[in-house]
Amino acid sequence: MTDSETRESQSKGPDGLRAVDRTATILLTLSRYPQGLSLADLARETGITMTTAHRILATLRKSNLARETPSGLQALGVGALILSSAFLDGLDIRAEARPHLTALRDELNETCHLGVLASTQIVYIDKIDSLQRVRMFSSVGGTGPALTTAIGRSILAHSSREVLDATVTAVGQEGGTSLDADGLRAELDKVLALGYSTDLEQNEPGICCVGAPVFDHTGRVIAGMSLSTPTSRFDRSALSELGAKVRAKADAISQAMGHRDS
Secondary structure (H helix, E strand, O other): OOHHHHHHHHHHOHHHHHHHHHHHHHHHHHHOOOOOEOHHHHHHHHOOOHHHHHHHHHHHHHOOOEEEOOOOOEEEOHHHHHHHHHHHHOOOHHHHHHHHHHHHHHHHOOEEEEEEEEOOEEEEEEEEOOOOOOOOOOOOOOEEEOOOOHHHHHHHHOOOHHHHHHHHHHHHHOOOOOOOHHHHHHHHHHHHHHOOEEEEOOOOOOEEEEEEEEEOOOOOEEEEEEEEEEHHHOOHHHHHHHHHHHHHHHHHHHHHOOOOOO
């Protein structure tokens, strides 16, 4: 057996897998402390001995995945930034969201949408249709009012005051609403408290929707998803349960986009 074959065999054994697991644990722990932490604190956080942690850090420093700060703390290195940039460059929100939209449609057999905010409108960028004969009519590339759709409300609830003010102003100029920003914020505060948004025929008679926000790796809201159903099939007594299911799928999409709960 050659030296390279011996090293490969060892890396696949229990000790090799344990080393990989410990290395991943150290990197993930360092990611929670951007300013760094001492070797002793790192060992305490990870449950890895200081000797082993020191050895792993030495290896990580060779690849610039870890570094020692001027004050002697252990922190992520520039190599971690290169890896994260490659990850972010490869993300496609539609591709990441589709399995979750499909799973929710399969579970509830109702139409699911993914949308983004565009001024006073939301634009549907993906859709998984219900398999039932009576369902919501919509299309990818279609739009809907941001203030009255579940997707729009879920996004605006997590947007800055500047975005909200601009949306209300623009809608007012279009003659679409007399609601002021303070009144709308009060409505959106309810969305924040519930964790999901609703459109109970406010946007389209005969259609009820429940929505939730999608976030990126910085915590910025970048999209919203919703489940839409004819009012005849909508059970208002199960609204909180439905809202929790939609929010869970939206959270899964956020995690796929690099978001991590604080």
